[in-house]
Amino acid sequence: MPSRTPAPATSHGADTARQRILLVDDDTDMLRLLSLRLKSAGYAVTTAASAEAALAQFDIERPQLVISDVRLPGRDGLALFDEIHAQHPALPVILLTAHGTIPDAVEATARGVFTYLTKPYEPRELMAKVEAALALAAPAAAPTPQANEAWRAEIVSRSARMADLLADARMVAQSDASILLLGESGTGKELLARAIHRASPRAQQPFVAVNCSAIPENLLESELFGHVKGAFTDAVAHHKGLFQAAHGGTLLLDEIGDMPPALQVKLLRVLQERAVRPVGASQAVAVDVRILSATHRDLEAAMAAGQFREDLYYRLNVVTLGLPSLAERREDIALLANHFLHALARKYGKRLSGFSPEALKALGTAAWPGNVRQLYNVVEQVCALSTTPLVPLGLVQRALRSPAAQVLSLAEARQRFERGYLVDLLKMTDGNVADAARLAQRNRTEFYRLLQKHALTPGNFKAEGSEEDDVAI
Structure with missing residues (x-):
């Protein structure tokens, strides 16, 4: 971002006026001084004297950056960071700390705090950190309303839970940080990964997805890293792996929790060296790839059981985004069901107008252990079988009794x-x-x-x- 010279907020460019910073400190003099300095640089500033008051501000308007003192009454700044990071993992937090709390601040930085500054801080250093944090958190240019929607066009939702998730995804998409997508099977992790790619500076480059559990172990290394001719039986030609196919773009490692331990070691080396060595090759090939990974497994439990490498986990898990189950976003069920119905009606060449009120109620109260994927399969089944413009309750009940059924030609x-x-x-x-x-x-x-x-x-x-x-x- 360009450097800013102090100017009244009313005359400053519109770019910073939209960037809101939340200051948290129980020292009123420090709070006033820092607030004046940031406002003079054109930022919108909100203040809070405690962690509890800061969290209450999130219900009113979410900031793009939080600056907090470590020492606060009640919950301290580290506890405040943990709460913010759990709900908004991509939101940057800067901690202000006295010399006695530097070890705590260093530990917090390792856990995801953007940075920390020791008191008394240098104003120019503070402003540089603020600009760096906001550059990471926000797009370089304000997108048009059409661009705002285009990046997430495939994700149909109106729930507050998904709105928060998509805001975090949009924010972190601007960086090159590795992202771990967590969620039950069928929640739409690959759709979110594609949306993040479209919102990123790599949007014009390839997006490549690989399901680590769907490829046999003896083929996965070759698929990921490639092989040279004659490397093994049936290697009749050179083969570029998926890392090279995604060069310049984004690679999604889906179901990363199912990757064999031996291959985890090789993947870690690739991430560290930013180069791949095809099977049978003597030279490594440099790659520039942004890594997204996804899993429905509890990776921390897998690490405890020795099934997943801790060093790889922390390499992949710079930012975590958790997708809610369909049961946790029930306000989206009717919206999704009608969206799927209209799309499938075109596929089957049928004139369907919607669901009966009783059918919608049944959809809205179902358990949905298979999440959005199960809802799609249910809607496809009722679409294929419906003989009336309005889908009746009976067809929905019939489809829900066999939720895993997939309609195949x-x-x-x-x-x-x-x-x-x-x-x-x-x-x-x-x-x-x-x-x-x-x-x-x-x-x-x-x-x-x-x-x-x-x-x-x-x-x-x-x-x-x-x-x-x-x-x-």
Whole structure:
């Protein structure tokens, strides 16, 4: 941000006038002096004499920055930071501390406090820290109303809980900090990750997502980091991994909690060195990637059980954003249901106008253990089966009794069965194509075409020490 010269708030540029700072200190003289200094620089300033009064201000208007003394009556500044960080993890906090509390302030900085200043502080140093914190917290330029909505267009919500989350996401998107997205399965972690990418300076670069639990362990390293020709059986060409595919942009590591321990070590090295070494390569390749990760698992419990590396956790978890379950944002259920219904009505070519009042009530009071994904599946089922413009209660009740049901076309169901059948055959024969084709009563050429159709590589199913098949795809 450009440096600011002291000027009356009324004559200062509009950019700082929109930036509100909350000052917290029980020393009235210090509070008045600091408030005057910030107001003269063009900032809007709100003051509070205690942590409790500061938190009450959040119900009125949320600031873009909090500056707090460590020593406060009642809850101290560190406790205030913990409360703010739990609710608004991307909101920067600056602590003012006397020399005796410097160790506490240093510890708080490690936990996420933006910075701390010792009293008496240098005015120019304070203003530099304020500008740096606000530069991290806010976009460089005020977005248009259309841009405000475009970045989160896929996320349908009117709940206060989601509004707070999206405000935090919008704020932290401007930085390059790693973000850990927590939430139950089906809450929309990948949608939020895409929204963060669109709101970031990397928006014009690639967004790449990988589900760490969906790729077999023996393939995940190659998928992430790439491989060179001849690195292993079936490596018939050079392959750029997902890190290189996301260069300049954002990489989402979904279900990071399911990443195998051996690969966690290699991922940590990549994050530290900002370079990947493809499997079989002798040289590393530099990458510039912003990392978002997501999981429904309790990573702290996984660390305690030795299943997840602590150093990797802290590398990924610079900022944490927690997605609420659908049951925690019930005011969004009717909005989401109608949004899905209209989209699916176009897909199925049906003229549907909405849900009956009784049907909406049933949707609004259901348990939703599968969250938004389950709601989508329920709406898709009732959309496919409805014969009237208004979806009746009976169809909703029927769909809720089988909440995990997924409506597949016959072609999709055949595809899914065929792939599962081929995988089972390859497992049974340790990847021996001749034996698998014989069991399927198909000639080898036709069988190879089926494997190619479903992107299956026989070598991945071979047991160690087994003989190589004499035919390659």
